[in-house]
Amino acid sequence: MNRRTTRTATVTRTASAVVVAVGVVLTVLIGCDVTRPPRREAAVPTAPPGSTPTAAGPRSPVAGGSSAHRITVAGRERTFRLYRPAKLSPSAPAPLVVMLHGALGNGRQAEMAYGWNAAAEREGFVVAYPDGLQRSWAVSAHCCGQPAHDGVDDVAFVVATVADISARLSIDPNRTYAAGISNGGMLAYRLACETTTFAAIGVVAGTLLGPCPSPAPISLVHIHGTADDVVPYDGRPGKLDNGGAGRRPVKIDGGPVADQVDRWRKVARCAAPQARTAGAVTTSAARCPDGRDVELITIADAGHQWPGASPAMVERLLGMDPPSSALAATETIWRFFAAHPRNS
Template identity: 60%
Template sequence: MSFRNPPGPVRIAGARRPAAMLALLVGLTAPAACTTDPAGGRSAPTPSVGTSEHTLSVDGRDRTYRLYRPASADPVRPVPLVVVLHGAAGTGEQAEEAYGWTGAADRDGFLVAFPNGLNRAWAVGPDCCGAPARDGVDDVHFVTELVAGLGRNLPVDPTRRYVTGISNGGLLAYRLVCDTTLFAAIGAVATTSLGQCPSPAPTSVLHIHGRQDQTMPYDGGPGRRDNGGTGRNPVKIDGPPTPELVARWRTVDGCAAPTVTTAGTATRTAAACAQGRHVELITIADAGHQWPGSRPNPPVAQKLLHLDPPSTALKATDTIWRFFQANPKPAGG
């Protein structure tokens, strides 16, 4: 299977912002504990309940992430892990504040990791996105090491590891399920797939996309942030039409013919697949480039993050989490 380059949001210009701007973007939060994960595979102290901040050395670079550990998570028995990847110009803190994953974790007792891209972007190939792509950063390796480290220090269930992301973060999420077998399922929002994906392992896929998205066009092709992969912040966005991308994953997963249902402005195309997996596309007719059901961003953040107002057609976080709950990794899969 071969995927073309994706349509994307990925705007990295203005990645460095003063502290005052960051505070405006994400709001005030309680201080978080800060730890450094040792090199060489040694275990770090077990993170405390709540949000903690961590530093991990990968490929000679210090990488950072936030971890949310709810009081409701069983301290002994294996629990699910969700990795949430922010969009271009965003941060792990911004994703934690905006998308509501901590509330879902409190309710259902799972761990959530919010990694930070370097210069607020993720590298998913040589042409995208931004400074990390230009500098040859290996973000797949970073996330792989992050997941491995959490598994050493916390009771993470290896059959219930999931990844979700929006925009540039969604590009990395697709890259991860193309290049690794870490995750049982992906929840992709307002994004596409970049580069080659010749032989991915079967993975449950939920893709949510607004029909009016001009940054990651639903019909494929370059988006409004595309610069052909040139300059100091390369952004090449030229992905397949979203229905075509999802259809390819139905082939990978050995799915039956999908059923199509519509409720309001949201149309769900859902297929049951081999070994109990599922592949779904939710198309929102009147939505642009956004995370449905998220907290509205302040106008300055909306502009900086290149997001449209969030759709009210559904709550993406709850929808993705229900999909994850229904799709652990099959035995032997």
């Protein structure tokens, strides 16, 4: 075989590999299929009925570093990852952050992408990374993925995850928080609407879907790019939205983000928000009774991304929005969490 033929074959094989990789990711990206909403469950700091640890007998302690875990919820085996800083005291109650991946990802991807482990090491808290079934979460009648189609109760799964971790580690229930991006941010909102497990939630590029007449009295920080075309800031249908039609319906109909946050403030009886702008970042913060706060942080011209994260290979292959450098979302959310424990 001459050198020209060899070079052509090499290029062909490389191009084919890229096409296959992009095809796999596109399948995950487009695979949002929903027909019915999850059940509404009241959350308590114990595992709900039907939830069991994987191992029989007493639960083993959690070693320092990153580890993988399994629990059974409503007859389904579910998985999550856990990060415990080795220097963390095994006896002093520690804060817990539950980080919920978006529809493209899973727990391992979220652990690698957003810098929460490094923040946990610096600040002394535990991080959990639950795995959505088929890489998505059930948050409404039309979003998102096979879990909602199958009637999976992802709210119950996250509550069971917190209970399982609390049985193995000393966790402070007044400093337990949930953060999420995109579909994971939508689940964080549902957790605030349907449970009393969390002291505060942090949402990036997400939205509230479905009713939420009486959310828990918690604090909220919401970060959103004004150029997001997947969950648009102005509430119009995103680029993956098909109106809920077809075999894989996608309908994200939460309305404008600013209106949603304003409704949240009214429910929480907050004072009028005060806005400040620094470069591309505008923060609108409202003080609420009992030490709570509701903040909306917008980043001008930023797309559908986690600000401050490192661009991933998948994002480069698909031409997705690069992370904004105007804000470090992980540090911003953690500072907000640390300042807003539950006032019990």
